[in-house]
Each structure stands twice: as C-alpha cells, then as structure tokens.
Amino acid sequence: MDLKPIYQVLPLSIRNRIQSLPRTILSGLEEVRIRQDRPLEVIASGKNWFVSSNQQLKLDPRDCIHPTREECHKLLNLISNHSLYALEEELRLGYITVEGGHRIGLAGKVITEGGRVKHVRDVTGFNIRIARQIKGVGSALFPIINQKDEIKNLLIVSPPGCGKTTLLRDLARLVSTGEGCTARKVGIVDERSEIAGCVTGVPQHDVGARTDILDACPKAEGMMMLIRSMSPEIIVVDEVGRKEDADAIHEAIYAGVHLFTTAHGSSIEEVRKRPILKDLIEEGVFERIVLLSRRSGPGTVEAVYDGTCQLLRTAVCSS
Numbered sequence: 001m002d003l004k005p006i007y008q009v010l011p012l013s014i015r016n017r018i019q020s021l022p023r024t025i026l027s028g029l030e031e032v033r034i035r036q037d038r039p040l041e042v043i044a045s046g047k048n049w050f051v052s053s054n055q056q057l058k059l060d061p062r063d064c065i066h067p068t069r070e071e072c073h074k075l076l077n078l079i080s081n082h083s084l085y086a087l088e089e090e091l092r093l094g095y096i097t098v099e100g101g102h103r104i105g106l107a108g109k110v111i112t113e114g115g116r117v118k119h120v121r122d123v124t125g126f127n128i129r130i131a132r133q134i135k136g137v138g139s140a141l142f143p144i145i146n147q148k149d150e151i152k153n154l155l156i157v158s159p160p161g162c163g164k165t166t167l168l169r170d171l172a173r174l175v176s177t178g179e180g181c182t183a184r185k186v187g188i189v190d191e192r193s194e195i196a197g198c199v200t201g202v203p204q205h206d207v208g209a210r211t212d213i214l215d216a217c218p219k220a221e222g223m224m225m226l227i228r229s230m231s232p233e234i235i236v237v238d239e240v241g242r243k244e245d246a247d248a249i250h251e252a253i254y255a256g257v258h259l260f261t262t263a264h265g266s267s268i269e270e271v272r273k274r275p276i277l278k279d280l281i282e283e284g285v286f287e288r289i290v291l292l293s294r295r296s297g298p299g300t301v302e303a304v305y306d307g308t309c310q311l312l313r314t315a316v317c318s319s
Contacts, residue, residue: 021055021057034126036068052064072123091106097198101193101198106123108120131197133170138171151184151258153258153259154286154287154289157267171236172234186236187232188212189214189217189237191216222237234257259286268305
C-alpha cells in the first residue's frame with residue numbers, strides 16, 4: 001500500500017508522527033482522524049487508537065497529540081494546493097479525493113443557501129480514509145454471479161467498513177477486462193468518488209479497460225446518463241436506497257442493462273425493512289444477494305442468496 005500521497009498532504013509535524021507508527025499499524029491503516037485541539041486518532045485493522053507525544057498508541061485520549069489550528073489550516077492548504085476556490089464543489093460535498101484514490105472527509109461550519117449546502121468553512125475536522133485496491137478479491141465469488149457467461153444482477157449487503165466497495169470495484173474490473181467471462185462495457189456512477197477514486201476525471205484504481213466513469217454524479221441521474229450516452233452492459237453504483245435510485249434501476253433493467261450495487265445492512269432481514277430495497281428484492285430485481293462481514297477480516301462473505309432470498313452458499317471467500 002502506497003501512503004506517499006497521504007504523507008504529501010499532511011503537515012510535516014503530523015506526517016512525522018504518522019510515519020513513526022509501528023509498521024504493523026501502517027500496513028493495516030484504514031483512517032487518520034485529525035480534529036483541531038482534540039486527540040489525533042488512527043484506525044487500523046478495525047481498532048481505534050489515539051497517538052501520544054512519544055508515538056505510543058493508547059485507548060485513553062488523555063495526554064495525546066492535539067493537532068493545532070495552524071496544523072489544520074496547513075493541512076487544508078496542502079489538500080487544496082492553496083486554492084480553496086478550485087475545490088469549491090468538493091467543499092460543498094464535504095470531501096476531497098487525492099492521488100491514489102484516498103478520500104478526505106471534512107467537518108466544520110456548514111453554510112446553507114435556500115436549504116441546500118453551499119460550502120463548508122472553518123474546517124476543523126479531517127477524516128483521511130485510506131483507499132485499498134485488492135485485485136482478485138472478487139474471483140472466488142465470480143462464478144456465482146457469472147453462470148454460463150450470463151451476468152446476474154447483484155446486491156452486496158454489509159455494515160460499513162466490511163469491504164463492499166472493494167468487492168464492487170474488483171467485480172467491475174473482472175467484467176470489464178473479461179477475466180472469467182466475455183468482456184463487457186461497464187459504466188460506474190461514482191457519486192462519492194470511492195469506487196474508481198477519480199482525480200480530475202482519471203481513475204486512481206484499476207476498474208477495467210472497458211469502463212466509463214461518471215465521477216461525483218448523483219446515482220439516479222448518473223444511471224440515466226450512462227444508459228442514454230454510453231450504452232453500458234453493466235452499471236456499477238454504490239449504496240442505493242432512495243426512490244429515485246429505484247426508478248433508475250427499473251429503467252436500467254428494462255433497457256437490458258445488468259446491475260452491480262450495494263446497500264448498508266447486517267442481514268437480509270434488516271435490508272428488507274427498508275421500503276425501497278424491500279420492493280426491489282420482492283420484485284426479483286437482484287438475482288444474487290451477497291452478505292459481507294468482518295468476521296475473518298474485511299470482505300468475509302457470510303452468505304450468498306438467490307433472487308428469492310433462498311440461501312445458496314455460505315463462507316465463500318474473504319479478502
């Protein structure tokens with residue numbers, strides 16, 4: 001994992017602290033949380049730690065490093081390359097994607113206009129989420145989704161941090177490059193810049209040679225744009241659940257386009273309590289439903305269901 005793009009946007013004082021952490025922590029690093037005048041926090045391998053002044057990791061936030069106002073200001077300048085105006089849209093959305101596909105969430109004073117978020121100012125909180133591409137993580141699951149070269153519509157279900165997006169990204173790559181199937185045209189609607197991790201429109205992750213991406217585009221609108229303009233055979237989109245998402249999914253299915261998507265949830269029963277997803281499942285839109293957890297690490301496949309929610313397999317693979 002290349003952390004160089006992360007180090008480049010950190011103020012030197014914080015960068016030195018992070019680089020000095022144990023190698024085992026850096027190899028499993030998931031998030032770095034920087035909050036002005038509050039303890040510096042890192043999340044690695046699913047565990048939360050605070051960083052002390054001597055680079056020790058603690059569960060107790062007392063006597064730990066507190067990033068200063070100056071350090072937070074410097075961090076924002078490095079992220080924006082000293083031009084906040086150029087990142088006005090990203091500030092409105094509340095996150096910035098940097099080289100390598102890493103995403104930095106922002107917290108501060110939200111300015112609204114006409115009931116809509118205009119931008120975020122006085123940024124005092126940063127959540128640096130480390131992007132990981134694990135090629136091949138979808139290979140063991142792929143034969144269940146691709147049968148006799150027929151791709152099944154897929155819904156991946158899991159709580160946050162269990163590898164939904166990582167699996168989704170790899171499945172898009174496999175289909176686009178034709179690994180284990182006939183190569184197909186793939187369209188990704190990457191509303192939060194997490195699947196492809198685009199920077200200035202260029203994907204930072206390998207999502208396949210025949211893949212087109214609409215970056216930072218609302219899901220429902222993006223699906224319709226792809227259908228109208230890019231003639232995809234498969235549309236990939238993260239975290240559906242709104243009525244407009246369902247409407248766009250119906251349009252895609254009616255147009256003969258297959259779908260790979262995800263939803264938050266810890267069980268099929270939990271997902272079916274949400275009206276929009278319940279209707280899509282009962283209509284048989286999803287021919288395969290995959291349930292993930294962190295039981296054996298992120299990406300553990302707990303179960304695979306068919307379109308009628310009948311169990312097909314358990315414990316298929318893990319990342």
